[in-house]
Amino acid sequence: MLSQLLDITVITGILASMIRLATPYIYAAIGETFGQKSGVLNLGVDGVMLISAFTSYYIVLQTGNLFLAMLVTIIIGAIMGLLMALISVTLHAEQGISGIGIFLFGLGLSDLLFQKLVGTAKPITGFQDIAIPVLSKIPILGEVLFKHSLLVYGAYILIPIAWFVLNKTTFGLNIRAVGENPAAADSLGVNVALVRYKTLIIGGILSAIAGASLSIALLNVFQQNLTNGLGFIAVALVYFGAWRPFYVLLGSLIFSFVNALQVWIQVLGIPIPSDIAVMMPYVLTLLVLVISAGKTRAPTALTKPYERNE
Amino acid sequence: MKRILLIASLLILSSMSLAQFRVAAVMPSATNDLAFSQSMFDALSTIQAEMGADNFEFVFVDGTFIVDDAAAAIRDWAAEGYDLVIAHGSQYGSSLEEIAPDFPDVSFAWGTAGNTFGLDNVYAYEAASDEGGYVLGVLAAALSKSGTIGVVGPIEVGDAKLYVDGFKAGVIAQNEAAQVNVNYIGSFSDVALATEAAKTHVSAGADALTGSAQMVVGAVGVAQKAGVLWFGTQANQTELAADIVVANQVYDWTVVLKPIIANIQSGQLGGEAYTINLENKGLLIEYNDFFGVSDEVKALADAAIAGIIAGDISPLGE
Numbered sequence: 328m329l330s331q332l333l334d335i336t337v338i339t340g341i342l343a344s345m346i347r348l349a350t351p352y353i354y355a356a357i358g359e360t361f362g363q364k365s366g367v368l369n370l371g372v373d374g375v376m377l378i379s380a381f382t383s384y385y386i387v388l389q390t391g392n393l394f395l396a397m398l399v400t401i402i403i404g405a406i407m408g409l410l411m412a413l414i415s416v417t418l419h420a421e422q423g424i425s426g427i428g429i430f431l432f433g434l435g436l437s438d439l440l441f442q443k444l445v446g447t448a449k450p451i452t453g454f455q456d457i458a459i460p461v462l463s464k465i466p467i468l469g470e471v472l473f474k475h476s477l478l479v480y481g482a483y484i485l486i487p488i489a490w491f492v493l494n495k496t497t498f499g500l501n502i503r504a505v506g507e508n509p510a511a512a513d514s515l516g517v518n519v520a521l522v523r524y525k526t527l528i529i530g531g532i533l534s535a536i537a538g539a540s541l542s543i544a545l546l547n548v549f550q551q552n553l554t555n556g557l558g559f560i561a562v563a564l565v566y567f568g569a570w571r572p573f574y575v576l577l578g579s580l581i582f583s584f585v586n587a588l589q590v591w592i593q594v595l596g597i598p599i600p601s602d603i604a605v606m607m608p609y610v611l612t613l614l615v616l617v618i619s620a621g622k623t624r625a626p627t628a629l630t631k632p633y634e635r636n637e
Numbered sequence: 638m639k640r641i642l643l644i645a646s647l648l649i650l651s652s653m654s655l656a657q658f659r660v661a662a663v664m665p666s667a668t669n670d671l672a673f674s675q676s677m678f679d680a681l682s683t684i685q686a687e688m689g690a691d692n693f694e695f696v697f698v699d700g701t702f703i704v705d706d707a708a709a710a711i712r713d714w715a716a717e718g719y720d721l722v723i724a725h726g727s728q729y730g731s732s733l734e735e736i737a738p739d740f741p742d743v744s745f746a747w748g749t750a751g752n753t754f755g756l757d758n759v760y761a762y763e764a765a766s767d768e769g770g771y772v773l774g775v776l777a778a779a780l781s782k783s784g785t786i787g788v789v790g791p792i793e794v795g796d797a798k799l800y801v802d803g804f805k806a807g808v809i810a811q812n813e814a815a816q817v818n819v820n821y822i823g824s825f826s827d828v829a830l831a832t833e834a835a836k837t838h839v840s841a842g843a844d845a846l847t848g849s850a851q852m853v854v855g856a857v858g859v860a861q862k863a864g865v866l867w868f869g870t871q872a873n874q875t876e877l878a879a880d881i882v883v884a885n886q887v888y889d890w891t892v893v894l895k896p897i898i899a900n901i902q903s904g905q906l907g908g909e910a911y912t913i914n915l916e917n918k919g920l921l922i923e924y925n926d927f928f929g930v931s932d933e934v935k936a937l938a939d940a941a942i943a944g945i946i947a948g949d950i951s952p953l954g955e
Contacts, residue, residue: 336841340840344837347833347836441667442669447671448671450858450861450878546832546858550667550670550826550852550854551670553829555826555827555828587837590837593819594820594841601792605822
């Protein structure tokens with residue numbers, strides 16, 4: 328029965344599922360990476376995702392305009408990032424608590440708006456899959472990599488961009504400096520608060536796109552608590568990926584691969600109890616976190632508010 | 638003096654019989670989830686419409702997926718003296734078992750479950766969802782051309798498991814050669830994974846899908862996009878995709894609530910368990926008229942319903 332997993336159709340299906348499932352994790356985890364690299368832990372990712380998932384869904388439901396939905400998504404993400412920055416950077420609130428507050432706000436607001444403005448879930452026509460000419464015809468790879476919606480492609484394009492910004496630009500250097508030693512960065516003229524504001528706004532925008540990728544690209548529907556805690560998994564993937572964009576991508580892909588694998592294992596009728604199957608991605612995540620503990624180092628100033636003269 | 642006492646007694650009795658019956662319910666998802674919570678909300682709304690708002694009041698808290706929050710609501714309502722407090726979700730059972738003894742004068746009901754914990758003030762209710770599942774399975778097998786049918790389940794417990802098992806049995810009863818692929822995603826609310834599971838079923842050749850619980854909204858969208866048939870359960874899901882939803886098993890909890898309310902009004906606060914099924918019409922098979930199932934196929938479903946009611950068909954095979 329396990330040999331069924333080696334069938335070309337099944338392998339293609341698992342890998343294509345992996346690419347789709349990883350999309351929201353990548354956006355949210357890369358956004359979180361920016362924030363954490365500058366020293367701010369934002370546990371509000373899931374809340375931002377929920378608000379943007381609803382807003383983008385509602386705009387598409389009302390207007391059918393996907394690009395207007397994306398524009399509003401970006402604006403909302405920036406505002407939510409700004410809010411988190413105001414609370415945690417300017418007001419020096421405890422970062423974990425602030426993030427949970429943002430999450431609960433997003434959870435409640437998205438549900439309230441959904442109940443008042445929509446009511447019952449209604450499917451929408453979101454971003455359609457685009458088959459890349461020529462490349463989509465390549466056996467297996469074409470189906471796996473080149474037949475997805477714009478927001479799926481965007482997630483994978485984001486990785487090298489994030490790596491470049493964090494490692495090859497002055498802004499990236501400032502982010503890392505602020506995350507490692509804000510006092511030293513400050514003494515060299517880096518505006519610590521401004522850098523953290525910028526990273527949290529970037530994180531907010533990417534979290535918002537992660538939410539929109541669910542409601543107007545992958546699922547094309549909205550429902551109460553649509554993300555189902557996906558934003559928290561994204562935060563874990565940042566640790567999993569040791570704050571490096573390509574490793575975050577790897578973590579997202581592994582987590583999604585195992586999830587896709589367990590779905591296929593059940594569909595093929597391979598006799599593994601469903602409870603065990605659905606645990607697989609989480610067990611793997613824990614395993615990797617345990618194995619990598621001590622081998623990776625978090626940004627030194629992570630979760631520590633900075634105030635000059637302290 | 639006797640006449641005054643008599644009139645006073647009559648007034649008190651009259652006011653008691655006319656007193657508003659007050660119900661409070663806690664539910665795990667939204668009341669318009671087109672699934673489990675909506676089925677209870679619809680039942681309470683129906684009873685209120687029948688009894689009148691002056692005689693029947695109900696309040697609810699939906700979206701209570703955190704059991705501790707539900708427990709707090711249950712305790713508050715019991716303290717406020719509601720006539721009936723409903724914990725609509727099997728996850729609330731242990732909380733109810735702990736709270737109910739503290740309020741012996743308040744009646745509680747919970748489901749889906751069959752256990753009243755031996756308490757005199759607790760009712761339990763459940764759905765024989767395997768029965769409707771069996772009927773929908775017969776329909777799916779009759780309409781499927783590929784002979785491959787997919788099931789997106791939440792967690793392998795309660796009425797969801799009953800439904801899935803009944804559905805599988807119905808498919809096989811109608812077409813022994815059919816392939817039923819079942820997937821439990823491990824969650825009642827993970828729309829993303831349910832959607833991906835539906836895509837997987839379609840990739841594996843399924844041309845008919847079903848699923849249980851509120852996370853199926855995305856899976857219905859997948860079915861619609863792929864032009865695959867959908868069979869709903871718990872509530873009527875036709876409005877999600879009128880062109881592919883064939884039929885739904887709809888829960889009508891009024892069949893349970895009405896005797897519970899009557900019992901409470903006559904002083905019995907609990908101790909009984911109820912089941913909705915095809916025979917007592919707590920389970921209804923509702924067709925999507927827009928889809929237009931042929932009379933020939935409907936006859937197969939009707940025969941299955943008659944067989945189950947008569948006891949000739951046991952969906953779970955004893």
